[in-house]
Amino acid sequence: MKTYRSKILILILSFTLLLLTGCKSPEPEDEVKKPVIYLYPTSEQTVSVKLEYKGELTCTYPEYNNGWEVKAQPDGTLTNLADNREYSYLYWEGVSSTKWDMSKGFVVKGNNTEKFLQEKLEYLGLTPKEYNEFIVYWLPTMKENNYNLITFAGEEYEDTAKLEINPQPDSILRIMMVFKPLNKDMKIEEQKLEPFIREGFTVVEWGGTELK
Numbered sequence: 001m002k003t004y005r006s007k008i009l010i011l012i013l014s015f016t017l018l019l020l021t022g023c024k025s026p027e028p029e030d031e032v033k034k035p036v037i038y039l040y041p042t043s044e045q046t047v048s049v050k051l052e053y054k055g056e057l058t059c060t061y062p063e064y065n066n067g068w069e070v071k072a073q074p075d076g077t078l079t080n081l082a083d084n085r086e087y088s089y090l091y092w093e094g095v096s097s098t099k100w101d102m103s104k105g106f107v108v109k110g111n112n113t114e115k116f117l118q119e120k121l122e123y124l125g126l127t128p129k130e131y132n133e134f135i136v137y138w139l140p141t142m143k144e145n146n147y148n149l150i151t152f153a154g155e156e157y158e159d160t161a162k163l164e165i166n167p168q169p170d171s172i173l174r175i176m177m178v179f180k181p182l183n184k185d186m187k188i189e190e191q192k193l194e195p196f197i198r199e200g201f202t203v204v205e206w207g208g209t210e211l212k
Contacts, residue, residue, distance in 0.1 A: 039089075047167065055095050068080065149186070
């Protein structure tokens with residue numbers, strides 16, 4: 001009987017967590033997973049962030065409602081004004097029918113994924129703290145594949161998930177990795193990447209999408 005009651009309690013707690021974080025089970029589409037948004041003002045600043053997403057949000061933390069309003073510190077620490085709690089970043093996930101351009105990119109062996117991501121994410125402009133959080137989230141999935149076809153999305157991501165930030169940042173980096181598991185190697189034109197320079201009030205976002 002104790003085991004049965006424990007299972008019921010776990011289910012209730014899980015359901016409660018979903019409600020509190022604004023999360024729900026996604027439909028069987030390509031899901032944009034764990035985009036996180038870091039805010040780095042030059043001094044303490046109240047910042048409003050709104051997301052115009054062409055799809056359905058499945059999870060946000062803190063809860064998005066009609067936008068986030070936070071007090072941001074230069075080290076990236078955020079205080080959410082809605083609940084007065086401290087956060088490291090703003091988090092969202094969603095599903096959409098975006099058609100990703102996979103005509104250019106990289107084909108990487110699963111067991112080489114860690115090194116590849118370290119090198120490319122650092123080149124793109126993420127700090128060690130940021131790219132380590134990215135890798136810890138994605139590596140367990142990607143390293144098990146024989147190969148991964150990887151590209152870093154451009155305009156199609158900007159069109160799918162538009163950010164409105166007030167005050168407007170001086171520099172913004174948005175990294176959306178799109179990848180597809182492959183059974184064998186293939187030839188593809190290598191994608192040219194541009195490094196990012198942080199200036200003034202900087203916003204950094206990273207996330208990923210696995211194509212089925």
